[in-house]
Each structure stands twice: as C-alpha cells, then as structure tokens.
Amino acid sequence: MKYFNRRGFIRTGLTSAAGIAALSPAMLSASALQQQDILYRTLGRTGMKVPVISFGVMRSDNPNLCKAAYEKGIRLFDTANGYQNGNNETMLGNLLNNYPRNSFFLATKVKPVGTDKDGKPTDQTTAEDFLTKFDASMSRLKLDYVDILYVHDIRNPEMLEYKPIMNAVKKLKKDGRIKFIGFSTHANEPLVINAAADLDTFDVILTSFNFKQAYKDELKSAVNKASKAGIGIVAMKTLAGGGFLDKEKTKPINSSAAIKWVLANPDITTTIPGMTDFDQLDLNVKLLTDITLTDAERNDLIVASAETGLYCTGCTKCLQSCPKNLPIPDLMRAYMYAYGYSNPGMAYFLLSELGTNDNPCMDCTTCYVDCTKKFNIREKISDISRLVNVPADFLA
Amino acid sequence: MKKNIFVVLLLILFSGTIIAQDLTMPELAGYKKSMNYPVFGPENLWDFINGAADNYLSYGFLNLHVAEYKKGKNVIKLEIYRHADDVMAFGIYSTERSPSFTYKNLGAQGYVADGAINFFKGNYYVKIRTYSKNEKNLQASESLALKVSNMLSGDPKMPVILSQFPESGKKINEETYINESVLGHKFLNKAFKAAYEIGSDNFSIFIINNNTPEETIRTVEAYLKSAGLEEVGAGSGKYMFTDGYNGTIFLAWKDTQIIIISGLSKDQSEVADTYTSEILE
Numbered sequence: 001m002k003y004f005n006r007r008g009f010i011r012t013g014l015t016s017a018a019g020i021a022a023l024s025p026a027m028l029s030a031s032a033l034q035q036q037d038i039l040y041r042t043l044g045r046t047g048m049k050v051p052v053i054s055f056g057v058m059r060s061d062n063p064n065l066c067k068a069a070y071e072k073g074i075r076l077f078d079t080a081n082g083y084q085n086g087n088n089e090t091m092l093g094n095l096l097n098n099y100p101r102n103s104f105f106l107a108t109k110v111k112p113v114g115t116d117k118d119g120k121p122t123d124q125t126t127a128e129d130f131l132t133k134f135d136a137s138m139s140r141l142k143l144d145y146v147d148i149l150y151v152h153d154i155r156n157p158e159m160l161e162y163k164p165i166m167n168a169v170k171k172l173k174k175d176g177r178i179k180f181i182g183f184s185t186h187a188n189e190p191l192v193i194n195a196a197a198d199l200d201t202f203d204v205i206l207t208s209f210n211f212k213q214a215y216k217d218e219l220k221s222a223v224n225k226a227s228k229a230g231i232g233i234v235a236m237k238t239l240a241g242g243g244f245l246d247k248e249k250t251k252p253i254n255s256s257a258a259i260k261w262v263l264a265n266p267d268i269t270t271t272i273p274g275m276t277d278f279d280q281l282d283l284n285v286k287l288l289t290d291i292t293l294t295d296a297e298r299n300d301l302i303v304a305s306a307e308t309g310l311y312c313t314g315c316t317k318c319l320q321s322c323p324k325n326l327p328i329p330d331l332m333r334a335y336m337y338a339y340g341y342s343n344p345g346m347a348y349f350l351l352s353e354l355g356t357n358d359n360p361c362m363d364c365t366t367c368y369v370d371c372t373k374k375f376n377i378r379e380k381i382s383d384i385s386r387l388v389n390v391p392a393d394f395l396a
Numbered sequence: 397m398k399k400n401i402f403v404v405l406l407l408i409l410f411s412g413t414i415i416a417q418d419l420t421m422p423e424l425a426g427y428k429k430s431m432n433y434p435v436f437g438p439e440n441l442w443d444f445i446n447g448a449a450d451n452y453l454s455y456g457f458l459n460l461h462v463a464e465y466k467k468g469k470n471v472i473k474l475e476i477y478r479h480a481d482d483v484m485a486f487g488i489y490s491t492e493r494s495p496s497f498t499y500k501n502l503g504a505q506g507y508v509a510d511g512a513i514n515f516f517k518g519n520y521y522v523k524i525r526t527y528s529k530n531e532k533n534l535q536a537s538e539s540l541a542l543k544v545s546n547m548l549s550g551d552p553k554m555p556v557i558l559s560q561f562p563e564s565g566k567k568i569n570e571e572t573y574i575n576e577s578v579l580g581h582k583f584l585n586k587a588f589k590a591a592y593e594i595g596s597d598n599f600s601i602f603i604i605n606n607n608t609p610e611e612t613i614r615t616v617e618a619y620l621k622s623a624g625l626e627e628v629g630a631g632s633g634k635y636m637f638t639d640g641y642n643g644t645i646f647l648a649w650k651d652t653q654i655i656i657i658s659g660l661s662k663d664q665s666e667v668a669d670t671y672t673s674e675i676l677e
Contacts, residue, residue: 059451061491061572064642065580082448085492085514111446113527114471117432124471124527132510153446186446236447274450277577278641314440330434350435 037289038073041269044232046180046203048105048147050076052263053288056236056272058083063095065281070104072285078206078234078272080109080152081137089140097142106143107206107234109184110134111152112165119156119187127168134172148204149178155187157195166201180204186237187314190215193222197229208237209268211261211301214315214372220265227267235271238262245304253304255280257297259287312336318369318377326360328369328377335384344387351388358388419461419476422543424536427465427472436460454576455488456480465540470526470533472540476548477521486555487573489516495569500538503545504552513541518550557588560603562674565594578602579642579658583618587656594667599659601671606652616649634672636665648672 040049054076055069061084066077077096079088089108096104110133114124134149149172151165159165160183172178182204185192189207196202205226213219223233238259245251259271275281312332322328330350338347360381361367367378423429433444437459441449444460458478465472479485486504492514497507503522506515511534513524522544526537545552558571570591578584579602587602606612609631616633620626623637623645632650639645639658646657646668655672 056447058447059454060580061574062580062642068580068641080447082445084448084451085494087491087494090494109447113525123469126527129527136510184446186442237442274447276454276580277582278580279582281580312439314443333434333437333440336437336439353431353435 039289039291042232043204043234043269044227045230046148046232048076048180048232050105050270051288052270052291053259053284054078054234054270054272056274057088057092059274059276061087061091062276063091065275065278066092066095068278069275069281069285070099072281073288074285075103076105076107076147076234076270076272078107078236080111080150081133082109082111082152086136086140089137093141093143101143105147106141107148107150107182107204108137108141108146109150109152109206110137112159112162115156115159119154120158121162121165125162125165127164130165130168131172134177138177145177145179147179148182149180150204150206151181151183154183154185154192157192160192160196160199160201170201180232182206182232182234184236190218190222193219193226197222197226197231202231204232204234206234206236206272209233209235209262209265210238210240211258211305212240212313214313214317220267223265223267232269233267235262235268238271238273240304251304254297254300256283256287257293257300258304259284260291260293260297261301263287263291264293312375313373315372318371321369322377323364323368324360326356326381327354328371328381330354331356331360331381331384332375332377334387335380338384338387344390347384348387348390351385356385356388358385360385420547421461421463421474421476422540422547424465424472424540424543427467427470427536430464430466431462432464433462436462451491452477452479452488455491456484456575457488465536467533467536470528470530470536472524472526472533472537474540474544475523475525476544477523479519479521481519482551483555483573484575485516485519485521487575489514489521490572493569495567497569499569500541502541503548504554506541506545508538511537513537515541515545517545517548517552520548520550522548555588557603557605558590560675561588561590561601562671565592567591567593574602578604579639579656581619581622583615583622584656592659592671597660597664597667599657601675602654602656602658603675604654604656606654609651612649612652612654615654616647619645619647632676634669636662636668646672648676650676 039052041052042049051073053074055074057066057077057079060066077092079092110130112125113129114122116122149169151169154160169181173181180203182202184206186208193205193207196205227233239253239255243253243255245253259273262268262271273284312329314329316329318328334347334350338344361378369377371377421429436444438453438457441452441457441460456479458480461476463474479488493507497509500506500508502515503517506513511526511529515522524537524541526533572589574587574589576585578587587604589600589602592599623639625637634648636646642658644660644662648655655675657668660668
C-alpha cells in the first residue's frame with residue numbers, strides 16, 4: 001500500500017536540506033554570535049550569572065519548547081511542585097537530564113500547606129508535609145540538587161520566620177539538596193519583601209512585578225532594599241496577568257515592552273515569562289540581547305497603563321478607608337461580572353456570598369475611599385448592590 | 397440612576413451567558429463546614445493557586461468555589477472548578493493526572509494520590525485535599541468526594557473522541573486534551589493526545605476535530621507551510637515532513653479530522669499508516 005505520497009517524501013528532503021531557514025528562522029538565531037551577546041546579570045549573593053530572560057515552564061507540556069529555549073541560550077528554568085500536579089517537573093526532569101548539570105539552573109517551588117487565608121501558618125503547616133513534597137519534586141526532576149527552592153506563595157511576614165519550614169529549608173541547603181533558599185510572593189509583596197530584607201535566610205525572591213501594579217513605587221523600593229541586602233530578585237507576572245488588557249483578549253499588551261520595562265530596573269536580575277509556543281519563545285529570545293525600551297514601546301505602556309478597565313487589582317488599600325468595612329474588592333468583582341462579563345448571575349451569587357444589602361453605602365453622606373485605580377467606589381457599589389433585589393429566578 | 401437600572405435589566409434580559417448555578421457545598425458528618433473563601437473568578441484565581449492559574453485559564457476556567465471541613469485538627473479542603481464545557485474540564489483534569497495514581501470510580505474519572513482526591517464530571521473539576529493522613533480523615537475525604545460527585549450535574553463520561561485512539565500500545569490514563577498551541581505551534585489547537593509505547597518506540601498521536609473540512613484544510617496548510625510545503629490535496633491526504641522543532645511528523649487528514657503523529661522516525665511510515673488508517677477509516 002502506498003503510504004505518505006511520494007511528493008511528500010520529496011518535499012521533506014527539500015525542507016531538510018534547504019528550507020530550514022524559512023522553516024524556522026529563529027533556530028538560526030541560536031548562533032554563536034547571539035550566545036556571545038546574551039545579557040547576563042548576577043543573581044544577588046548567589047553569584048549565579050543568568051540571562052535576563054528565563055523560562056516560566058508552568059504551562060508548557062512540550063519538552064521540545066524547553067529544548068529550543070535551552071539551545072537559544074535560556075538557562076534558568078522555573079517550575080513548581082504543584083504545576084500540572086507534578087507533570088511539569090516530570091517533563092522538565094526528563095529533558096534536563098540530557099544536558100550537563102552545570103549548563104542550566106533549575107528553580108522549583110513548594111508551598112507550605114495549611115496556611116490560613118491571610119497566609120499565616122497554622123498547626124497544619126508542617127515541615128513533614130513540605131519535605132514530602134520536596135522529595136516528590138526531586139524524584140520527578142531526577143536531579144541531585146536544585147539551584148533554587150522557593151517557599152511558594154508567602155504573603156504574610158509571619159511565614160518568613162516560621163521555624164518548622166525555615167529550619168527545613170536551611171537543612172536542605174546544608175545537606176546540598178538545594179543551592180539557594182528563596183520564596184515567591186504574589187500578594188502584599190512590598191510588606192513581605194521589606195521584612196525578608198531584614199533577615200539572613202533568603203538568597204532569592206521571586207516577586208510579581210509589572211508596569212500595571214498600583215503599588216509599583218512601594219514595590220520598587222522594597223525590591224531595592226532587598227537587592228542592597230544581597231538578595232537576588234527574579235520577576236514574574238511581568239505581563240500583568242495574561243498578556244491582555246481585557247477579558248475578551250482584544251487588547252494585547254506589548255509583551256516585549258512590558259518585559260523591557262521590568263528589566264530597566266537594575267535590581268531585577270531576570271524574568272520568567274511563561275511560554276507555550278515557539279512564537280512567544282522567539283519574541284522573548286530577542287530580548288536576551290536587547291532590552292532597550294524604544295519610544296514606541298514606552299508609548300504602548302503609557303496607553304496600557306491608562307487603561308483602567310473594569311478590573312480591580314485587589315490592592316486592598318481601600319479596605320482601610322471604608323468606615324463600614326465593606327468588602328470593596330469583592331464588590332468591584334461583582335460589578336465586573338455584571339458589566340464586564342455580562343454575567344449578572346455570577347454577580348448575584350457573589351453578592352449573596354458576601355451578604356451585603358441592596359444599598360451598603362446608604363448611611364454615608366461622603367465617601368472617603370481613595371481607590372488606587374480612581375474608581376468611583378460609591379457609585380459602583382450602589383449600582384451593583386441593587387442586583388440583590390432581583391429574584392434569583394430571573395437570573396436562571 | 398435610571399440609566400444604570402436599565403443597563404442592569406438589559407444585562408439580565410439579554411445576557412446569553414447567565415448561569416444561576418449556585419453551588420451549595422454539601423455537609424460532612426462530624427465536620428464543621430466553613431466558607432471563608434470568596435468565589436474566585438478568572439481575574440483573581442492567581443490569589444488562590446498562584447502560577448498554576450494560567451493553566452486553568454487556558455482551559456476556559458469560569459469560577460472556583462472553596463469550602464473547608466474541620467474536625468479537631470483534621471481539615472479537608474474542597475475546591476470545585478467550573479470550566480467552559482466538559483472537554484475543557486477533562487483538559488485541565490488530564491494535565492494533572494498521572495498513570496501512577498490510584499483510580500476511582502468518581503464522576504467521569506477520578507483518582508487518589510497522597511491525601512488528594514481529584515475527579516471531573518461534566519464541566520466541573522473537583523479537587524479534595526487533606527493534610528492529615530489518619531485513616532478516618534481519609535475515609536471522610538472519600539465520602540465527601542462521593543457526595544460532591546452525586547451532587548454535581550453533568551455527564552459522568554470521558555470524552556467520546558478518546559475511543560478513537562487505537563488501543564494497541566496505548567499508555568493507560570495518559571490521554572490529554574491540549575486547548576492551545578499543540579506541539580508549540582499557535583496554529584494547532586484543540587487536540588486530544590494519547591501516548592504510545594511499542595517496544596522501544598515512544599510516540600504520541602494527536603486528534604484534532606474541526607468544525608468544517610475548510611477549517612481542516614486551513615490548519616493543514618498552516619502546518620505544511622511552516623515546514624516549507626505549500627500544496628495540499630483536497631479532502632484528505634497524508635504527509636511526512638520534518639518539523640524544525642519537533643522532528644519527524646506524520647500528518648493525515650480527512651474531512652473534519654486531522655491526525656498528527658510525533659515521535660516516530662522517518663522509516664516508520666508503515667506504523668504511522670496503520671494508526672492513522674485505523675483512526676480515519
């Protein structure tokens with residue numbers, strides 16, 4: 001039986017011999033010249049020299065994408081114990097075992113369990129569970145050591161000094177199973193980073209850092225303090241979450257500009273953009289050798305920054321100024337569900353969960369809430385809260 | 397004011413996406429239920445699961461309800477993720493399962509691993525975790541899982557398309573659904589994938605179902621074009637070529653379906669032919 005037609009075989013030959021430049025021009029960019037021009041920075045006291053672009057592997061299920069990243073000069077790969085329930089580490093482990101151990105850096109994260117909703121440890125937060133997860137990670141990664149182990153998702157300074165976990169990671173470092181201790185933070189970052197800078201536990205901090213953050217000046221200051229204390233800083237969420245300014249994905253963020261903005265800060269050593277396709281990889285590979293922010297890119301960021309949209313950033317600063325202690329970020333979310341997603345049903349049920357009435361601002365003659373996004377909080381709360389009077393059946 | 401009321405009423409009357417699916421989390425005998433978490437949406441899922449959120453978002457995540465059950469020091473956490481449809485729920489479930497887990501008859505499929513019970517049913521992906529490993533607490537987790545499985549509406553079946561994958565050499569419980577960027581290519585989306593092992597050969601088969609034959613041709617052309625090939629046959633065809641990133645690719649299509657095989661070498665076209673023929677014919 002004739003299988004793949006003869007013409008296909010012939011063309012395959014052509015592709016292999018002559019068509020590779022047209023086929024994958026980016027592959028050629030992994031030339032020796034590019035490798036020489038890659039911008040490296042030193043990650044604080046670790047002394048690790050890493051390219052300014054690293055790889056947030058979290059969503060990638062394709063080892064060939066990671067392989068291409070390695071071949072193009074990316075050296076730090078970032079995963080976590082929980083990503084894809086461990087499958088992400090397995091994929092990465094299978095791939096990285098093909099390369100000399102001293103030719104790449106591997107960072108993974110383990111999240112202490114049992115923290116409360118404010119990120120404080122509880123009696124459920126045990127070293128035993130943490131170390132079991134770490135052992136599972138090492139088994140999946142098939143490595144003798146990881147370069148950075150992040151204690152994942154620290155949002156409360158209390159956690160930074162929680163002895164069961166901190167003693168456990170210090171022992172891992174002493175035993176040579178990890179080279180450096182770090183933590184990741186995505187909430188209350190300035191507070192947590194400032195506190196960490198006063199300790200001598202941490203070598204690296206992985207923090208969200210982007211041009212859209214309402215508290216970016218505060219964060220820059222904290223990052224500067226940590227950097228001066230010798231802590232290496234790695235930036236994540238550099239695209240402000242998702243790479244688009246709107247849920248409908250009609251307004252893309254200029255990703256190169258956003259990453260360049262982050263790297264313009266000398267306290268940031270490297271970034272870990274998530275990549276799932278070769279186009280994204282090629283775009284980011286260009287940044288390995290050039291992070292100069294052009295005027296056009298600067299303008300794109302100005303426009304994007306001005307895009308208020310319907311999204312509350314959840315900075316929670318409003319909570320301090322509302323005399324009625326209303327759950328303003330949640331109410332803003334309800335507003336977004338109704339007007340942004342055209343889904344009043346979702347808004348209704350969120351309001352039901354919150355238990356707020358149909359006019360929570362009724363007793364206030366003046367609103368003292370100063371929203372960092374300059375939302376008219378009172379107007380939005382009054383508007384959305386009336387939805388609780390709509391019979392649930394109407395929303396079904 | 398009137399304008400705002402009008403807008404809300406308009407939304408209520410004309411929104412095609414209204415879903416009044418309030419989830420009432422079940423009670424668990426002997427445990428105190430608490431609902432201290434908000435209902436998470438796409439914009440704040442990060443606050444709950446950090447970097448893993450992106451993966452969920454890529455599978456049409458809609459919302460997440462969380463409840464905690466406490467009995468003394470024992471805590472069980474229940475998370476119910478709602479996705480856009482059944483395939484998306486299978487997709488996110490499949491990225492987090494491993495063949496090494498202990499599989500259970502829960503929902504469409506579920507498993508137990510290290511104090512965690514995960515399953516999917518319809519467009520829901522359910523995760524139950526406990527930090528205490530005492531036997532009674534683990535049994536309570538399983539009991540909760542059964543309750544939730546019975547409570548949730550939706551089809552308790554695996555995606556029908558999985559039955560199209562040939563059985564010979566197929567690795568059990570390794571099928572996945574990839575919603576975006578199959579094999580790292582932006583033009584390849586919405587593929588079911590199965591892993592195979594025959595002797596020392598390991599390869600993957602991808603099945604993409606398109607809505608129309610025209611869509612199939614467009615996708616095939618995009619792939620062939622990326623490999624330097626331009627001409628495409630009509631309603632069906634078979635090609636072998638080198639994908640600069642993924643190596644040798646066997647590509648076959650017929651009507652609305654595309655089959656891609658990756659991992660076989662160029663001299664294994666007969667193996668590829670056997671599998672593609674079984675799927676397409």
